[in-house]
Amino acid sequence: MSHTELAKQPRRSLPIGQVVAGAVKGLAPHLLARNPVMAVVAIGTVVCFGLTPIAFAQGENGGFALTIALLLLATVLFATGAESLAESRGKAHAGALRKTKGELKAAKLNADGTTSAVTADSLRKGDRVKVVAGELIPADGDIVEGAASINESAVTGESAPVLREAGTDNSGVSAGTKVLSDQLIIEVSANPGESLLDRMIALVEGASRQKTPSELALSVLLAMLTLVFLIVVVTLVPMAAFVGVETSTVMLVALLVCLIPTTIGGLLPAIGIAGMERAMRANLVAKSGKAVEIAGSIDTLLLDKTGTITLGDRRATEFAPCQQVPRQRVRDVAFLTSLEDPTPEGRSIVTLATEQGVDVQLSEEADGATFEAFSAETRLSGVDLTSGKKLRKGAPNAIAEWVKAKGGDIPSDYNQVIERISRDGATPIAVAENQQILGVVALSDVIKSGIAEKFAELRAMGIKTVMITGDNPITASAIAATAGVDDYIAEATPERKLALIREEQASGRLVAMVGDGTNDAPALAQADLGLAMNSGTQAAREAANMVDLDSDPGKLISAVEIGKQLLVTRGALTTFSLANDVAKYFVILPALFAASFPALGVLDVMNLHSPTTAVLAAVLFNALIIPALIPFALRGVSVKAASATVLLRRNLLIYGLGGLLLPFPAIKLLDMLIALFI
Numbered sequence: 286m287s288h289t290e291l292a293k294q295p296r297r298s299l300p301i302g303q304v305v306a307g308a309v310k311g312l313a314p315h316l317l318a319r320n321p322v323m324a325v326v327a328i329g330t331v332v333c334f335g336l337t338p339i340a341f342a343q344g345e346n347g348g349f350a351l352t353i354a355l356l357l358l359a360t361v362l363f364a365t366g367a368e369s370l371a372e373s374r375g376k377a378h379a380g381a382l383r384k385t386k387g388e389l390k391a392a393k394l395n396a397d398g399t400t401s402a403v404t405a406d407s408l409r410k411g412d413r414v415k416v417v418a419g420e421l422i423p424a425d426g427d428i429v430e431g432a433a434s435i436n437e438s439a440v441t442g443e444s445a446p447v448l449r450e451a452g453t454d455n456s457g458v459s460a461g462t463k464v465l466s467d468q469l470i471i472e473v474s475a476n477p478g479e480s481l482l483d484r485m486i487a488l489v490e491g492a493s494r495q496k497t498p499s500e501l502a503l504s505v506l507l508a509m510l511t512l513v514f515l516i517v518v519v520t521l522v523p524m525a526a527f528v529g530v531e532t533s534t535v536m537l538v539a540l541l542v543c544l545i546p547t548t549i550g551g552l553l554p555a556i557g558i559a560g561m562e563r564a565m566r567a568n569l570v571a572k573s574g575k576a577v578e579i580a581g582s583i584d585t586l587l588l589d590k591t592g593t594i595t596l597g598d599r600r601a602t603e604f605a606p607c608q609q610v611p612r613q614r615v616r617d618v619a620f621l622t623s624l625e626d627p628t629p630e631g632r633s634i635v636t637l638a639t640e641q642g643v644d645v646q647l648s649e650e651a652d653g654a655t656f657e658a659f660s661a662e663t664r665l666s667g668v669d670l671t672s673g674k675k676l677r678k679g680a681p682n683a684i685a686e687w688v689k690a691k692g693g694d695i696p697s698d699y700n701q702v703i704e705r706i707s708r709d710g711a712t713p714i715a716v717a718e719n720q721q722i723l724g725v726v727a728l729s730d731v732i733k734s735g736i737a738e739k740f741a742e743l744r745a746m747g748i749k750t751v752m753i754t755g756d757n758p759i760t761a762s763a764i765a766a767t768a769g770v771d772d773y774i775a776e777a778t779p780e781r782k783l784a785l786i787r788e789e790q791a792s793g794r795l796v797a798m799v800g801d802g803t804n805d806a807p808a809l810a811q812a813d814l815g816l817a818m819n820s821g822t823q824a825a826r827e828a829a830n831m832v833d834l835d836s837d838p839g840k841l842i843s844a845v846e847i848g849k850q851l852l853v854t855r856g857a858l859t860t861f862s863l864a865n866d867v868a869k870y871f872v873i874l875p876a877l878f879a880a881s882f883p884a885l886g887v888l889d890v891m892n893l894h895s896p897t898t899a900v901l902a903a904v905l906f907n908a909l910i911i912p913a914l915i916p917f918a919l920r921g922v923s924v925k926a927a928s929a930t931v932l933l934r935r936n937l938l939i940y941g942l943g944g945l946l947l948p949f950p951a952i953k954l955l956d957m958l959i960a961l962f963i
């Protein structure tokens with residue numbers, strides 16, 4: 286079976302044995318202690334089991350105590366089972382992704398340049414390996430030498446080859462993917478067991494799973510509610526005694542369990558794990574549960590232009606001179622500045638100059654010269670020749686400043702040339718020799734298809750999109766208009782990107798950033814949700830808290846949807862659970878006091894068979910509602926493109942009202958069924 290088939294395969298049936306074993310293991314006291322609501326139910330179970338023989342011995346209804354004990358045990362098992370089921374689904378998916386990594390071999394590069402054959406699991410972070418055409422890449426890493434086309438279907442399920450290359454924003458490679466052409470030297474980026482996927486698997490597995498901040502907040506709230514109800518039930522005893530009613534402990538335990546929020550308490554972990562699993566299924570690797578959750582509340586999305594909104598393969602298309610400068614001189618100087626420029630921009634300038642018949646002898650002028658590499662801070666690159674000439678190319682405003690600092694003037698038609706090139710979205714790179722600006726090179730780029738629709742969808746979700754680019758304002762506005770972003774910032778340095786994120790955050794907004802370059806890394810780390818492309822540089826993947834295996838910036842929409850779905854599902858089930866408990870109160874309280882206080886009969890709105898059947902029906906309903914809602918907790922509420930507030934309000938109404946009303950007919954039905962057997 287090919288990797289593609291593997292990834293597209295429908296999920297296999299569930300390992301029932303594994304789920305049941307997980308449910309039973311979940312009964313361990315140290316695990317139950319993490320879930321206060323279920324811990325109380327577990328203690329109630331023990332109490333009722335303990336009271337059973339005493340009740341039998343005293344000639345009371347021991348069968349009732351035993352039945353309640355068994356129902357409470359089932360309640361706890363349904364909760365631990367829900368968690369175990371969610372975990373097994375997550376693990377099954379991650380396992381399928383990881384499978385290919387199993388028996389990989391590697392050619393590890395030694396200090397003397399030779400290679401030795403090792404197994405992939407012996408590779409450490411920082412090791413270098415050589416991979417040639419036809420081989421599988423043994424570990425996640427960064428290409429440090431070479432370029433190659435790669436089949437990434439093992440991780441993405443997509444078999445179209447992609448180009449990955451050293452020194453670009455596309456230098457990231459994944460274990461298990463196949464090199465189709467050429468050869469690469471790769472620097473391993475993770476120790477065994479610490480790869481992205483390993484970390485993701487740990488997040489769905491019980492032992493290492495941490496509660497997210499909002500999960501923790503909700504848990505505390507549920508624990509407080511449980512405490513309040515515990516006090517209410519315990520203080521019932523002296524109050525009842527005061528009016529001459531003797532209360533049954535089993536009845537009180539049943540009342541307590543029905544009142545505390547067992548439904549949400551039981552399903553809370555499963556909801557969180559299901560969110561992680563949905564992210565994984567979308568090929569989004571989250572480094573924390575928090576990242577998935579935050580994605581649902583994002584207000585602002587920042588994107589860079591080149592490679593994110595556009596295809597990023599900028600090609601030189603024209604050498605445009607300023608004033609009286611001969612076109613060939615612009616070409617020749619641009620060629621010299623690009624001889625040692627490894628960026629796609631630099632190489633495409635060499636290509637175009639060569640196509641236009643540049644004299645190859647010219648490169649001899651650069652013998653012994655010092656080259657200046659492109660940096661996002663200076664936005665310049667170039668060469669200082671031995672003859673004393675300094676040649677530069679770069680962003681138009683950066684070149685203008687460079688020339689002015691040397692006492693040069695700006696050609697009168699400079700802005701005109703730049704504007705002509707920029708108007709339809711091309712990037713202008715100005716070329717200068719010493720204090721003279723010679724002209725401008727046009728680099729054309731193509732906007733990704735379908736991106737405007739994605740931005741429209743984000744807008745419907747209430748998310749503002751801002752493009753930030755190192756490019757000039759005219760190019761930026763042309764691309765921004767076509768792509769349909771809400772706002773743009775041009776001539777931005779990496780510091781400016783970082784500052785913008787901080788500004789947005791300071792005004793209380795949650796910011797997402799999508800990027801792939803090393804210069805995006807600080808911004809990816811600062812953003813609340815940093816989504817890196819798996820094709821991106823190691824620095825970017827390291828700084829982000831989510832990585833897209835498909836390297837598709839549009840994937841942010843899926844991340845937002847998954848996050849929203851998680852938040853809304855959790856909200857809906859919390860509402861449902863609390864509303865539900867109100868109804869059970871009206872079943873049990875009359876049952877508790879019915880014999881002594883006929884006046885309480887007005888509360889007995891359902892006219893149930895007997896106090897015993899009423900309590901059994903309520904506890905049975907309380908238990909069964911947990912497995913009944915597992916599919917809902919795992920699948921999640923469907924979220925259309927709408928803001929979280931709208932979704933939450935709508936769900937509050939549906940699940941609040943539903944939760945309030947459903948128990949009445951359900952308990953009535955169960956009561957009638959139980960009455961048949963008693």
Ligand SMILES: Nc1ncnc2c1ncn2[C@@H]1O[C@H](COP(=O)(O)OP(=O)(O)OP(=O)(O)O)[C@@H](O)[C@H]1O
Pocket residue numbers: 589590591592626628630631659660661664665666678679680681712713714753754755756757777778779802804
């Ligand atoms: N190799 C290069 N040599 C000189 N100047 C360059 C080179 N590559 C890009 N530039 C100039 O520097 C500017 C900033 O480039 P950079 O790649 O840092 O942009 P960015 O901040 O990543 O944003 P975007 O990805 O949208 O371009 C470019 O708009 C271009 O004018």
Ligand SMILES: [K+]
Pocket residue numbers: 542543544545546547548866907
């Ligand atoms: K309950």
Ligand SMILES: [Mg+2]
Pocket residue numbers: 589591592802
């Ligand atoms: Mg860039």
